[in-house]
Amino acid sequence: MQSITSSSYAVHFNQRAYDALNTHLSEKTYSKIFILVDENTHTHCLPNFLAQVRGDYDFEIIEIESGEENKNIETCTGVWNALSELDGDRKSLVINLGGGVLTDLGGFVASTFKRGIDFINVPTTLLSMVDASVGGKTGVDLGPLKNQIGVINQPQMVLIITSFLQTLEERQLRSGFAEMLKHGLIQNKAYWEALKKVQDFIHIDDLIYDSVVIKNEVVLQDPTEQNLRKILNYGHTLGHAIESYFLESKTHKTLLHGEAIGIGMILEAYLSKELLGLPEEELKDIKSTFLSYYDKVVFSKENITTILSLLKFDKKNSHGNINFVLLSAIGTPEIDITIPDELYEGAFAYYADH
Template sequence: MQSITTSTYAVHFNQRAYDALNVHLSNKAYSKIFILVDENTHEHCLPSFMGQIQGDYNFEIIEIESGEENKNIDTCTGVWEALSELDGDRKSLVINLGGGVLTDLGGFVASTFKRGIDFINIPTTLLSMVDASVGGKTGVDLGPLKNQIGVINQPEMVLIVTSFLKTLEERQLRSGFAEMLKHGLIQNKAYWEALKEVTNFLYIDDLIYDSVVIKNEVVLQDPTEQHLRKILNYGHTLGHAIESYFLESKTHKTLLHGEAIGIGMILEAYLSKELLGLSDTELADIKSTFLSLYEKVSFSKEDITTILSLLKFDKKNSHGNINFVLISAIGKPDIDIIIPDELYENAFAYYAEQ
């Protein structure tokens, strides 16, 4: 596959990714190269990655704990301290080998260590390949609140090696697939239809490529999310609130990102019907598609009340308004939509219907 060029770097795929990395490392003469991993990528991804490195370099491995619950400033502090203790300097490189939690956190750590050092992202999950690979968003959560602390800063390159998908459980693959479905809903109905035909998530290289292209085309037009880039948040306003709530809940099973935004996309499709005229046919298609992939979740009135209270922390909000991305049809988004309060419970009721 051909590399995809963003505004400042390239996304390389499979063997081309390793070739580009080896050229980059030989040209840059980094003082030290740090590889950030979690316990899963340390075991399942690092050995094959190291086997592709050509040349003799000074590598240091830093391991963090996996999981959204560890995407916080405390983890950053541990990594910053490790970088300092291992003599990291401004000519060092951080290679982030992991999923979206790790690349978000690792990019933020690199962007702030000694006021910024180079980093390379190697996403190892389907979610991070199609979502975190483009756009330069880095950051961590503030308690249960998603991505409240961070900066937009671009990596040196992104390397997508799809063989890493074989290390994932089916649930993780399905979670990542939700972001691909979102790309269809906000930009390309034909792509949405093609995704609905997928039965095996391990052999979708071309569709992964298409998702990266779709996101890149949006980001190129609006790199700092002033206008168009907001469409990438479809399903995420309610989805992030649901994800945050379940992350902190003592009585509910934690939801993966894609599972939560899948619910968010159904809820926001209902709101789209009410406010922008999304057709009943497309609304039903969206609901049935997500429910065929993700287990249905039950919400009590108390759950819904708490989830809605979290909406005020959404990053798209401004001037006291909760701003939604909705769709008037599949592939046709609209931004900065204000939702009448009475529609929220109706949306959850629609989700709960058989």
């Protein structure tokens, strides 16, 4: 597969990714090279990754705990301290080998250590390959509130090595697939139709490539999310609130990102029908497709009230308004839509209804 050029870097795939990395390392004179991993990628991905590196480099491995609950400033502090203790300086490189939590956090750590050092992202989950691989968003959560702290800063390159997908559980693969479905809904109905036929989430290199192209084209037109890039947040306004609620809950099982935004996309499709005239058959198609991939979640009235209270923390909000991305049709998004409060109950009722 050809490399995809973004604003200041390229996304490379499979063997081309390793070739690009080896060329980059041979041309640069990094004082130190750090590889940030979690316990899963340390075991399942790092040995294969290092086996493909040509040259004699003294890598320092820094391990953090996996999971959204560890995507916080406390974890960053631990990594910053490790970089300092291991003599990291402004000529050091950080390679982030992991999923979206790790690449978001690792990119933020690198962007702020010594006021910014080089980093390379090697996404190892389907979610991070199609979502975190493009756009330069880095950051961490503030308590249960998603991505409240961070900066937009571009890596030196992104390396997508699809064989790492074989290390993932089915649930993780399905989570990443939700972002691919979103790309179809916001940009390309034909792509949406192609995705609906997918049952094997590992051997989908061409579809992963298509998703990266879709996201890259949006980001190139609006790198700092002033207008168009907001369409990438379809399903995420309610989805992030749901994800945050379940992350903090003591009585509910935590939802993965894709599971939460899948619910968000159904809810926001209902709002799209009510406010923008999304055709009824497309609404039904969206609901049935997501429910064919993701288990339905039961929400009590108390759950819904708490979830709606979290909407005020959404990053797209401005001037006191909660701004949504909705669809007038599959492939046709509209941004900065405000929702009358009375519609939320109907959206959750539609999701719950068989």
